[in-house]
Amino acid sequence: MKRKLLGLGLCVAMVMSMFAGCSKDAAETSAGGDKLVVGFAQIGQESGWRDAETASIQFYAGQNLDTIELKFADAQQKQENQIKAIKSFIEMKVDVIGLAPVVETGWDAVFTEAKEAGIPIVLVDRMADVGDDLYSTFIGSDFILEGKNAADEMATLLGGSGKIVELEGTVGASAANDRKTGFDDQIAAQYPDIQILESQTGDFTRSKGKEVMESFLKTYGDEIKGVYAHNDDMMLGAIEAIKEAGFKPGVDIKAVSIDGVKGIFEAMAAGEANVTIECNPLLGPQFFDACAKLKAGEKVDKWIKSDEGIYRQDTAATDLPTRKY
Numbered sequence: 001m002k003r004k005l006l007g008l009g010l011c012v013a014m015v016m017s018m019f020a021g022c023s024k025d026a027a028e029t030s031a032g033g034d035k036l037v038v039g040f041a042q043i044g045q046e047s048g049w050r051d052a053e054t055a056s057i058q059f060y061a062g063q064n065l066d067t068i069e070l071k072f073a074d075a076q077q078k079q080e081n082q083i084k085a086i087k088s089f090i091e092m093k094v095d096v097i098g099l100a101p102v103v104e105t106g107w108d109a110v111f112t113e114a115k116e117a118g119i120p121i122v123l124v125d126r127m128a129d130v131g132d133d134l135y136s137t138f139i140g141s142d143f144i145l146e147g148k149n150a151a152d153e154m155a156t157l158l159g160g161s162g163k164i165v166e167l168e169g170t171v172g173a174s175a176a177n178d179r180k181t182g183f184d185d186q187i188a189a190q191y192p193d194i195q196i197l198e199s200q201t202g203d204f205t206r207s208k209g210k211e212v213m214e215s216f217l218k219t220y221g222d223e224i225k226g227v228y229a230h231n232d233d234m235m236l237g238a239i240e241a242i243k244e245a246g247f248k249p250g251v252d253i254k255a256v257s258i259d260g261v262k263g264i265f266e267a268m269a270a271g272e273a274n275v276t277i278e279c280n281p282l283l284g285p286q287f288f289d290a291c292a293k294l295k296a297g298e299k300v301d302k303w304i305k306s307d308e309g310i311y312r313q314d315t316a317a318t319d320l321p322t323r324k325y
């Protein structure tokens, strides 16, 4: 409900956040004394993971008000709103533009406008299908590896054989495309006795994940021995559907998903989920460090990869208090 209220109203809500405080690295990298002005076009509020990423970015800016000015846009999961926000950042002549592209394609024109305006682009947590010359760096995970790891964990849970279903992320999103590729290719290559009965998008949301799992259960019932979800939020919805259908999630139907949000650790501690592949959303510090370097004309790696772990049911209760998102 809270999310819905926050999400109502303007498609692109521009927020100028001005806070007090200053951190050493940000101050160092804005040596000119002038502020680092950054525009960030966020996807929306579709998942707990996304909210954690937004909080990380806004918190870091808030801790470095003397050296950072953040202009933040919430695109309500619409590409046209992200494009509108990028155009407004170009108008405002910000130093750097950051975004998590909601889908991989359709960015060439607006990224070219940014390039022609001399404003570097930093891709955060999702990739865009553009030439290397149109963005400075990608800060995020190896989604193909995440999918591969999920397949290996599912195979271990099933003892190498069984029928499963797959809940995909947002259609066209790099995180969904690559988590599907990594998982499906690993299953096909290594686990011939595991069959994916059906795979459908749940758009990375809990409600849609529940809805799609309900339809899978209506169609396949107790044939389903496992579910792979491209994020934990969809898995939490699927767990509700599994229980309402009279099955035990984590026992009758094994549950493997990606993100590592607190909710899935609670589900694993309750025995209702089995594995989560961590995908770190706390990218604020790395994002602003890259922005400050780009403003100072310093080189930045083309891919700043997040290091992540695999968390299982047997340690979930002890892991839970240590989780930061």
Ligand code: GZL
Binding pocket: 046, 047, 048, 049, 050, 125, 126, 140, 141, 175, 204, 230, 231, 232, 233, 258, 259, 279
């Ligand atoms: C991953 C990110 C994905 C998360 C989802 O980097 O893009 O989007 O896995 C989120 O929870 O909606």
